[in-house]
Amino acid sequence: MKKSVLPRLFAFVLAFAFLLATAPACSTAGDKTPAGAKTVKGVKGLHVVYLTDGNEYWGMVDRVEKDRIHFTHVDGKKSVYETKDVKNVTFQKKRLYHEIEHVSKLPDKQYYSQWKQNPYTGAMMRMIEPYRRALEARFNSLVLRKDVRCELAADGSATIETRIVKFILKEEGKSEMIDYFTYRKDREKGELVYALTVNPDGSVHHIKDDAINDEPLNNEVAEYDRLHRIKFGLPNVGVHSILDYAYRVTISKTDPTYPFILEHYxxxxxxxxxxxxxxxxxxxxxxxxxxxxxxxxxxxxxxxxxxxxxxxxxxxxxxxxxxxxxxxxxxxxxxxxxxxxxxxxxxxxxxxxVVGLKTDWAKVGAAYAEKLAALEPALDKAVKKLGVLRYGTLGREIAEEAYDRIARKMKHVPVGMGGYDYLPQDPGPLVKKDIANSLDKAHLFLGICKLVGIKANLVLVRGQGAGPVAPDVANIRQLTTPLVRVMLDGKPVYCAFGSVNLRFGQIPSYLQDVRGLLIDGKESKLVQVPPTPPADQAATNKVSVLVKEDGSVEVTRVTTLTGGVEESYRTMRFSPVEKIRKDIEASFGEIHPNCEYKSHRFITGLDDFSKPLEVEYKYEISDYTKKGGDRLLLLRLPELSYSAGDVGRQKRRLPFYFGVHTQQIHEYTVTLPPGFRVRYTPDNIDPSPGADTCPYTYIASFREEGNKLIFTDRTENTSPSIPNTFYGDLKTKMEARAKLTKKWIILERGEK
Incomplete structure (x- = not known):
């Protein structure tokens, strides 16, 4: 027995002595050390002793002897542990409140002063008791408190400290033990001040260093490796635990392209x-x-x-x-x-x-323009290496070619301005590696426009997801995304660089109808980026349906896409041809169980960005129509299906949000079987009174032309958001649209 235990004890003592000997030096007071004992003086931080019985203790290891460890607890109590009873010892950084083991010692009296065994009897719990049942039914947790404290120094540096106190209402809320915050390593320093869990029995459990991870978010591309995330997990979290933690971000460098700002929702x-x-x-x-x-x-x-x-x-x-x-x-x-x-x-x-330093948008833009001007010599050299500047190529032609080279063919780095910088970097190394993020691509595009004499300006906008710009607080860090406004034939054309699948002049829906800062020297100002017209965010379907007497139908559909749906479709250009075919074929199973895919053809190539994407599909559905005796066939138009589920509520609290102007058009030509005529079609839907004011419209009509039935419809919204004043009208139109597609068309055998 001794042969098996002593070597392990000896190895443990050596290993732990090495840990202590290599720990950062600081100062602790210790007792006199016996000869042969290992001593550590003044280690910054704490040690945690883990015993084999499951207990753990925080404090300082005073010394290590051959078979025992001398330990001082955070409350000053001293203990001696046999090494055979010690499972492990770790070194921990000292954090705020590290010495507190019971809730009664925590300084926040609002939440902790009247704590008892039942968590609902404390002062804090009495605050939520009237709402407890409703809260537990709808939420997994609630935030008891969120404090943001910012101190802005005279030199422009700042410290922002955030404290969050959460209460776990039920089992599903335990996942909130994990949280994180971010900081930019080139300008900021991030620090977890403290993180602790308070359980219903009053015990306090502190976070350990191995539950904290400081990780880079964009280290795959060294040129954009600035943003870091500190991710941490609180210990011993259960139902009715309180999670209490604070973190601090210190901003050391501020300038016109990275000013102080605080935004809070x-x-x-x-x-x-x-x-x-x-x-x-x-x-x-x-x-x-x-x-x-x-x-x-x-x-x-x-x-x-x-x-x-x-x-x-x-x-x-x-x-x-x-x-x-x-x-x-x-x-x-x-x-x-x-x-x-x-x-x-x-x-x-x-x-x-939103808070920031007093200034105005013209000054912000002018300061930014000066920074851009300093980059012009490097920019001129870089753009000449892109291979798009050719003699005799001017105007729209060179702009479109430059856009293709920069927006689509340069490798896109998906790191936004907030994740790297609000000012472009030296473009030379980026062109050499043929990589860039949206801002640096926009900068290169500006450089080409400047060299060929095209009027172009950088426009930094705030995307829809971030909410409206606060116009009274002029600050470039309110803005999220770069665009370039190009003047062609006297008209502005906006170009976006965050996607490799956009045509020249297309911008994503989340960058439409937003405000941004137009960079134009002392003439810089806030401008409104207009929304794209519905026709440029459209899906137009021309469908030919051949109805056979045996109940089957042969269908050819030609779809023309613009806008966001077109951008999404063009992502297929990076997939193998066979995978595209299999994916398209699989999608036809959703049309009807008897649907058989025949073929598809890209009339406009996926790599052809000169015009909207156009695709032809062919398929057949057997046993599609229904018979009504010997003379009738019942038919619904293939693929025409609308739902009114989005307007199921009688009333709404919030506007109905499309996010973009859109248009959807169907044009069906149905060829009847020989000897059949149209007996019945659903009623046409005409624009209702008030359609000239409601942003949403739907119209549909049927007509006969010889042995063909022609159906056309158009859905259009001319506002990204439908106000509640029009919700009743919107609900009526969407329900009528859904009902129409569920009704049967009746064909009858016989002569007119």
């Missing part, structure tokens, strides 16, 4: 009892405190069905040291359930605070 997916933002700024010789803009609070109506209603309090007062402090408080506010179809993104209707 108050409404999220879970209820929040209390939220606050505190911003402190300090005065210096330049009057920074006076130049600070406390921001604008965007108030939105609170919709029925939310558990709580926000009450905003904004205070401004001076603090010691010449500073001014702004405090925004809101709470409690209910979590918003996405229980309606087609709702706008949260950012479109949540209360929001």
């Amino acid at each position: 108050f409404l999220g997916g879970v209820p929040v009892l209390e939220q606050s933002i505190t911003v402190t700024t300090y005065r210096n010789g330049t009057g920074l405190a006076d130049d600070f803009d406390p921001g604008k609070f965007r108030e939105w109506p609170i919709f029925p069905g939310l558990e709580f209603y926000p009450k905003l309090a904004v205070r401004r007062f001076r603090v010691r040291g010449g500073g001014i402090r702004y405090v925004y408080k809101l709470g409690p506010i209910g979590g918003f359930m996405q229980d309606e179809y087609k709702t706008p993104p949260f950012s479109h209707f949540t209360p929001q605070v």
